[in-house]
Amino acid sequence: MNFLQNLPAFIASIYLLAMIPGQGTAMVLRQTLLFGTKIGSLTVLSYTFGFAIWGALSAVGLAGIFIQSPTAYAILKYVGVAYLLFLSFQGFMQLSKSSSKFDFSKLDKSLKATPFKTGITTSLTNAKAAVIAVAFLPAFVPEDFNLALGIFILGCVWTLTSMCWYLPLVLSIGRASDFFANPKSRRVLTLLSCFGLLFLAFLLAIS
Numbered sequence: 001m002n003f004l005q006n007l008p009a010f011i012a013s014i015y016l017l018a019m020i021p022g023q024g025t026a027m028v029l030r031q032t033l034l035f036g037t038k039i040g041s042l043t044v045l046s047y048t049f050g051f052a053i054w055g056a057l058s059a060v061g062l063a064g065i066f067i068q069s070p071t072a073y074a075i076l077k078y079v080g081v082a083y084l085l086f087l088s089f090q091g092f093m094q095l096s097k098s099s100s101k102f103d104f105s106k107l108d109k110s111l112k113a114t115p116f117k118t119g120i121t122t123s124l125t126n127a128k129a130a131v132i133a134v135a136f137l138p139a140f141v142p143e144d145f146n147l148a149l150g151i152f153i154l155g156c157v158w159t160l161t162s163m164c165w166y167l168p169l170v171l172s173i174g175r176a177s178d179f180f181a182n183p184k185s186r187r188v189l190t191l192l193s194c195f196g197l198l199f200l201a202f203l204l205a206i207s
Contacts, residue, residue: 003145003153010140010154011161016196017132018165027122028166032173035113040170042115048162050123054133055155059148070143079135081205088197132158 018024024047032040123129133155141150179185 003142003150006140006142007157011157012196013136014132014158014161015165017128018162019192022128023122023126024162024166025169027118028169029173031113031115031118032170035115037170037173039113039115040173041167043119044163044166044170046116046119047123048119048159048166050120050126051129051133051162052155052159053124054129055137055152055158058133058137058155059151078205081139081201085198085201088194088201092191092194 028040028044028047031043137151137154137158138147140154141147
């Protein structure tokens with residue numbers, strides 16, 4: 001399988017990961033509700049740019065290791081599969097919880113906007129992003145493709161794909177905030193994402 005053939009599955013995986021309500025979604029909605037669409041959009045740009053940084057760091061650090069050790073590459077591939085399974089089962093476990101994660105009724109209006117600082121800090125301190133960069137991106141690079149280049153390209157695709165999820169949320173902030181504040185709506189979205197992640201884990205395992 002060549003690099004381009006892997007892209008659709010990778011993009012679908014990243015989009016599903018972005019859809020799962022979590023730290024990034026809460027931060028983006030909060031910034032937009034506090035400071036408006038422009039600040040929310042700038043926050044999204046800085047937040048998703050952090051994924052490209054993660055991809056670049058992964059490319060620099062992992063390329064040499066996996067070129068020398070195909071076994072390590074194979075192990076990391078299945079770590080990526082395990083991570084997808086973990087996220088999926090974690091989502092299923094959360095479906096039983098009725099409490100709302102995102103409470104937008106007590107926002108502190110005195111806070112400063114700082115879209116770049118807020119977005120990039122959230123991204124670079126996000127444990128999920130770290131695991132994706134280290135254990136997930138390399139798994140989608142074919143053996144006959146330059147590993148470092150492949151990881152870097154996928155890091156950029158990760159950034160663009162995530163933007164395609166977060167920017168529409170910012171532009172439809174009224175409906176989006178109501179949607180994510182509703183536990184039932186969030187459970188439906190989580191359920192769909194979980195089944196999608198299970199399917200993608202299967203595809204990655206047999207690729």
